[in-house]
Amino acid sequence: MSLVDAQALSAAKAPSLVEIEDLAHAAFAALPAAFQALARDVRIVVDDFPDDETLSEMQCESEFDLLGLFRGIGLAQAGETVTGQMPNTVWLYRRPLLDYWAEHDETLGHLVAHVLIHEIGHHVGLSDADMAGIEAAADL
Structure with a gap:
């Protein structure tokens, strides 16, 4: 690791709730339009746990x-x-996401997108194969 990389890493902080939410909204925006249309009423909420x-x-x-x-x-x-019915909501949990990310070899953006697609997939009734296809089509 170069000195520049070490300095950048030493200054790095864990992403905040807002930053995880931003990743989720960016991932949603990259999904196929047909999938977005099916999930247009789904709120995305990020909490620590x-x-x-x-x-x-x-x-x-x-x-x-x-x-x-x-x-x-x-x-x-x-x-x-x-x-009085609560709106359809996908909850993403920051701390478990960060813990998983730290132990696996994938980007945080890809992990957030994967979980988001999976949870929205429950809303629209997709199979695991369908969700994998959506993820591949979005090139996340």
Whole structure:
């Protein structure tokens, strides 16, 4: 590692919630238009960790077990909107994402995009093969 690389690395900070959200929105913008149209009503929210209720519901052993989660009514189950219904939301969890990223050989942008596509895929009812194809088409 050169001195310049070492200086840049020593000044590096973990990406913030806002920076992870920016990565997610950039990844969404790079997805095929047809996929974007299916998910146009899905909000993207980034938090450090899932809440205790979510961890319990998903039977997680650790707060680091969950990288993302779709909450809402999937397109296959969509019907009439019920008053008080929360909007469809993809939750991305910053700290578990960063932990996973630190232990694997992929870029943070690619990881965020992968989790985002997977979680939106739940919303639209796609198979793993469909999601892999979307990811490949977006060249992420």
